[in-house]
Amino acid sequence: MYSFIIPLYNRPDEIDELLYSLTKQNFSKPFEVVVVEDGSENNATKVVSSYNDRLNIQYFLTENQGAGMARNYGMSHAEGDYFIVLDSDVLVPANYLKQVHKALKENYTDAFGGPDAAHSSFTPLQKAINFSMTSVLTTGGIRGKKKAVGKFQPRSFNLGISKKAFETTRGFSAMKIGEDIDLSFRLWNNGFETQLIEKAFVYHKRRNTIDSFFTQTFKFGQARPVLNKKYPGTAKLTYWFPSLFIVGFLLASVLFVMGKWELITFYYLYFMILFMTSLVVNKNVTVAFLSIITTLVQMGGYGFGFLKSMFFKK
Incomplete structure (x- = not known):
């Protein structure tokens, strides 16, 4: 049996929408x-x-301990033999469980991840954030793109793990950010395989303000050097890209003010391609324009968080 595991913190409206979407599952077998x-x-x-x-449904009230520990608590009390971890700010399509079940029957793995998408009801800003977090033109390009990754690292907003794998790894660590990537490394170290199930997507609302989105991506950036240090050999040059991108953009802006426009031309072309791609995907000029802003915020947040963690963390 599948068990959905949902940690919740001060978001009764979100869980209402998520639970309602779960009532619409087009799946004949029982789940909890x-x-x-x-x-x-x-x-x-x-x-x-x-x-x-x-x-x-089972409902538990615990002391505040963080999302990772709350997920572990839920899995330790679940009755199923395969757990599906969701964030409270997602909506689940009606055929989600059917797609998961089909994929695991065809190619069983003890863990999986699924991509995310923007629902038609989302605000323009939420759609723009989703675009920045999933587009091949940004650091989100590997999310949900099977051909773009080697060993897929599931993310905790849409993650499956077998009871056996949970008991072996003991689930999520106490890390506040990056705990899902940490779990992927420990799964692999224990001989478990992961996969991306492309059709098992969820609608992910994410943050609804620029400030909160910056804070989120800043924390993501801070987590990566910590993970690199914890798991030597996992670091990649591509993790530096957001930092180099945003520092280059600031330098290009200064040079432009000084009358030297060559470097800013690169960024102008990039943002034009970004705008046109978002316009094609979202079919909305406002979302396309906001996609430029959210991509800058994403690059800046992650990039500065990465640099702070690399060079200034005490």
Whole structure:
């Protein structure tokens, strides 16, 4: 049986939308939902209880310990033999479980990840953030692109892991950011295989403000050098790209003010290609324009977070 594991922190409205989407699963076999309220002040007790007659659901209230530990708590109390971890800010398409089940029957692995997409109901900014986080033109290009990756590293917003693999690895570490990548490395070190299931996508809302998106990507950047140090040999030159990109952009801007426009031309062409690609994908001029801003925020957040963790962390 599949068990959905959902950590929750002060987001009753989000879990309502997610649980409703799970009631629409086009899947004939039973599954359960395990919601772990991670020390929330504004908990979702009433929301979750309203689904008791529509879903096989368990609901736990714990002290605040972080998303990774909340996921572990949920998996340790789940009844299924295969766990599917979701963030509370996703919506699940009706055929999600059917696609997961089909893929695992054809090619079983003890862990998998799925891509994310933007739902039609999302705001222009949410769609732009999704574009920046998934496009081949940005650092998000490997997310959900099977041909672009070697060994796929599942992300915790849409991640599956068998009970056997969970018990062997003990699940997520206490890391606050990058804990899903850390889990991938430990899965591989213990002989477990991972895969991307391309058709098992979720609609991921992500952040809804520029400030919160910058903070999120900054933390992602900070986590990477920590992971590189924890797992020697996993570092890649491509991890430096956002830092080099944003430093180059700042330098190009200064040179442009000084009358030297050659370097800024490269960025102008890049942003034009980015704009046109987003326009084709999203069919919305506002989203296409915002995609330029969100990509700058993504590169800046990750790039500066990476540099701070590399050179200035005490």
